[in-house]
Amino acid sequence: MFRFVFAILLGFISFQSSADDRKLEFILKDGPQVLFEKTVGIDQMQASAAQRSLSFQSPVYNKPMAYEGLSFKDVASQAGVDFSKVEEIKFVALDGFVATWSKGTTKSPLIVVTGEQGTGGKFTDIGEGKETLNPGPFYVMTTDPKEYNNWIWPFQVYKIELNYQAPKPDYYPSGAEDKPVIMAGYNAFKSTCISCHSINLEGGDIGPELNIPKNITEYRDIEYLKAFIKNPNSYRAKSRMLTFEHLSDQQLNELIEYMAYMGSLKMLDKINE
Ligand code: HEC
Structure with a gap:
């Protein structure tokens, strides 16, 4: 329900203003310590990050899809992140879905997808469970679509938490390192x-x-x-x-x-x- 209200709200906001005012929140940490928190607007991202386009058979819509986006590494660097030091990233979606990415999770680079090709930054609704929702403001994908099986692309991403360390989570299987x-x-x-x-x-x-x-x-x-x-x-x-x-x-x-x-x-x- 909450997610649905949010989708309507977002739809309303984007309908109201013609300018693209989407933005991403960045939090950079070194272990538990927060180094900075900042918000970066889409204009700022587009000004310096390399453009990327992607087309593939979508496992979500079950048909060919074409997207445009920006190199994630560039977007992160522009926000002030030293990408070579990043050990773990959490992509947070509006409904609480958190996609955790660590070094080695994917082999191909990440892309901040800004919209479907030729739509000026729009996305087609997705049916999820018994609801329908819009994947905006941003989708995060990999350049190699086959990697979808190893890491589920998060959509509705509004916040990105990067960490220069990868602390052991409470779901870590301590004592099983040799198994x-x-x-x-x-x-x-x-x-x-x-x-x-x-x-x-x-x-x-x-x-x-x-x-x-x-x-x-x-x-x-x-x-x-x-x-x-x-x-x-x-x-x-x-x-x-x-x-x-x-x-x-x-x-x-x-x-x-x-x-x-x-x-x-x-x-x-x-x-x-
Ligand atoms: C998109 C979210 C999502 C992902 C990703 C996901 N699950 Fe689930 N999982 C659910 C939901 C929601 C339910 C409750 C299912 C329902 O009632 O239809 C569930 C139920 C389950 C259950 C309980 C079944 C039962 O009868 O009690 C298990 C076990 C499970 N998931 C394992 C996994 C495993 C293993 C993975 C990874 C391969 C996974 N899930 C990935 C959302 C997810």
């Missing part, structure tokens, strides 16, 4: 699932918490979890969870091993905080 299956599951969970789900109450809140008080593997069986993760719509019509048909049995096992392992690291005290 490659669990670590692979952790990395996959971090790039594709944490934006909607929390573990130990850290992560997004579009989907349910998966560890406390009960770990998901304590009350759902493995075969069900595999089938559900691959295609939630086969259980619940118009689920807001995306489908992950491309995941192999091995990748699903890694995700489940990771989730199960987190059951040994429950942070139950956080429930009453």
Whole structure:
């Protein structure tokens, strides 16, 4: 509901003024310390960042789409960020979706997408779950569309938090560093699932918490979890969870091993905080 009201509000604002007054908030941190917070307008970004265009078969609209945008690295540098020192980025969307990107998450560069080609900065609405919403103000994509399977592009991005350090989150599987299956599951969970789900109450809140008080593997069986993760719509019509048909049995096992392992690291005290 909240998200829907926001979409209407944004539509109203952009309808009212013909000038493009979209902007992005930047927060730069070094570990927990905030180095600066600032807001950069689209005019300022367009003045110095390299232009990029992208066309591909969209996994979201299921048809060919063409976009225009700006090199993310340029946009960040212009905001005063030393991009070579960045270890982690959180792209925050209007509804609370947080896409976490770390060095190695994607191989191709990131792009701040400013609109569909030839529309002067507009986007076509997307059906999400039982709602329809507009992806503006900004979409963030990678130049190689195939990477969508490793990192879900965030839309409705209005805030970007960059950090020169990558602190260990509460969903980190401490003690599993020598277990490659669990670590692979952790990395996959971090790039594709944490934006909607929390573990130990850290992560997004579009989907349910998966560890406390009960770990998901304590009350759902493995075969069900595999089938559900691959295609939630086969259980619940118009689920807001995306489908992950491309995941192999091995990748699903890694995700489940990771989730199960987190059951040994429950942070139950956080429930009453
Ligand atoms: C776009 C947001 C989103 C993403 C990304 C997402 N989920 Fe979900 N997930 C949800 C929502 C919403 C639900 C509740 C589903 C419903 O009721 O239709 C859910 C439910 C679940 C459940 C609970 C099923 C049950 O029966 O209780 C599991 C397990 C799960 N997701 C795992 C994952 C895994 C693993 C990933 C990454 C591969 C993932 N999710 C990615 C939104 C998401």
